[in-house]
Amino acid sequence: MPARLSEAFINHPVHLNQNHVDFNSAKEVPDSYTWPPIHDDSSPADYGYDVDSSVPVIDLSDPISSVKGQISHACESWGVFQITNHGVPTDLLEKVQTEGKRLFSLPLQQKLKAARAPDGISGYGVARISSFFPKLMWSEGFTIAGSAVDHARKLWPQDYINFCEVMEEYEKEMKLLAGRLMWLMLGSLGINKEDLQWAGPEGKFKDSCGALQLNSYPACPDPDRAMGLAAHTDSTLLTVLYQNSTSGLQVTRDGGKWVTVPPISGALIVNIGDLLHILSNGRYPSVLHRAVVNRKCHRLSVAYLYGPPMHVQISPLSKLVNLNNPPLYRSVTWSEYLGTKAKHFNKALSSVRLCAPLNGIIDVKDHNRVKVG
Numbered sequence: 040m041p042a043r044l045s046e047a048f049i050n051h052p053v054h055l056n057q058n059h060v061d062f063n064s065a066k067e068v069p070d071s072y073t074w075p076p077i078h079d080d081s082s083p084a085d086y087g088y089d090v091d092s093s094v095p096v097i098d099l100s101d102p103i104s105s106v107k108g109q110i111s112h113a114c115e116s117w118g119v120f121q122i123t124n125h126g127v128p129t130d131l132l133e134k135v136q137t138e139g140k141r142l143f144s145l146p147l148q149q150k151l152k153a154a155r156a157p158d159g160i161s162g163y164g165v166a167r168i169s170s171f172f173p174k175l176m177w178s179e180g181f182t183i184a185g186s187a188v189d190h191a192r193k194l195w196p197q198d199y200i201n202f203c204e205v206m207e208e209y210e211k212e213m214k215l216l217a218g219r220l221m222w223l224m225l226g227s228l229g230i231n232k233e234d235l236q237w238a239g240p241e242g243k244f245k246d247s248c249g250a251l252q253l254n255s256y257p258a259c260p261d262p263d264r265a266m267g268l269a270a271h272t273d274s275t276l277l278t279v280l281y282q283n284s285t286s287g288l289q290v291t292r293d294g295g296k297w298v299t300v301p302p303i304s305g306a307l308i309v310n311i312g313d314l315l316h317i318l319s320n321g322r323y324p325s326v327l328h329r330a331v332v333n334r335k336c337h338r339l340s341v342a343y344l345y346g347p348p349m350h351v352q353i354s355p356l357s358k359l360v361n362l363n364n365p366p367l368y369r370s371v372t373w374s375e376y377l378g379t380k381a382k383h384f385n386k387a388l389s390s391v392r393l394c395a396p397l398n399g400i401i402d403v404k405d406h407n408r409v410k411v412g
């Protein structure tokens with residue numbers, strides 16, 4: 040079994056076509072990138088006029104009991120929320136953005152020198168989920184699991200250190216923040232440090248794993264017919280996303296209409312992933328999301344993909360299970376789940392489900408019935 044996140048796909052190689060169009064000079068969207076029209080369902084309500092139809096924004100400097108209450112509501116009803124006053128320095132966010140833009144502005148041939156290997160996780164390339172779709176996505180990505188040095192050196196043989204230092208510092212900040220968010224989320228479910236042995240001494244999640252995913256969405260001549268990143272849930276416990284000031288992220292509630300997550304300068308977005316869905320026995324469902332593109336400007340997003348130590352078995356927490364709430368999922372390690380996701384994509388969660396939903400009610404939160412794309 041892979042012991043490190045960087046080895047997670049050794050048994051699941053994906054051979055993707057990395058010869059994509061040069062986005063910067065494309066005057067139109069080629070047929071291979073043309074998706075069925077994306078209807079813009081966003082209404083004024085999506086921009087905060089109606090509290091119940093906009094993604095919650097939580098100020099982490101509010102009193103802790105209030106924060107936990109807001110998190111519980113956001114996790115139960117949305118699976119996503121934005122956070123402000125999170126403590127990640129603004130200048131670090133700016134540096135990450137500058138370095139990310141520097142990377143994606145390199146010529147395609149240069150970026151391809153650091154291409155992700157078919158059985159690897161780190162490096163440059165199109166989204167791994169591309170293999171599940173007949174059409175290509177209007178985006179490119181760069182993943183960092185472990186040290187970025189090997190790949191960054193291929194991009195900038197003389198000048199890779201700054202990139203690596205910034206990404207390393209950001210990864211450290213993200214790991215601390217993700218641990219803090221885990222306790223806020225778990226605490227709101229009545230779970231404390233004694234209930235989660237694998238969180239390690241003082242519940243610090245020292246051995247937890249994570250990766251940085253830089254996503255680049257070039258401006259697109261026909262954004263309604265292109266897809267930045269197709270609908271998916273993350274295979275994480277949680278994901279912390281920085282989208283800065285350019286919108287593009289959309290989420291659904293229970294497979295309903297797409298809601299745009301409005302950019303808030305300096306805020307971070309927190310998504311619930313499939314492993315927290317399992318750990319919480321479905322109380323905190325993972326959120327189906329996608330990224331759309333726009334005509335005017337390039338968009339960069341940086342996702343921190345956070346999961347448990349690779350060997351830890353994740354299963355519904357015993358405190359959340361009783362006669363009326365039987366365990367809904369079997370236990371899986373992150374490594375095993377990534378393999379399942381690589382094979383079954385959006386049906387992965389239902390493939391580890393133990394029992395059918397009670398009363399025969401369709402569990403829309405399993406996403407297997409949600410039309411993707």
Ligand SMILES: O=C(O)CCC(=O)C(=O)O
Binds near residue numbers: 329
């Ligand atoms: O770019 C975005 O807004 C979404 C990125 C995302 O979903 C991911 O990297 O998993």
Ligand SMILES: [Fe+2]
Binds near residue numbers: 271272273278328
């Ligand atoms: Fe995602």
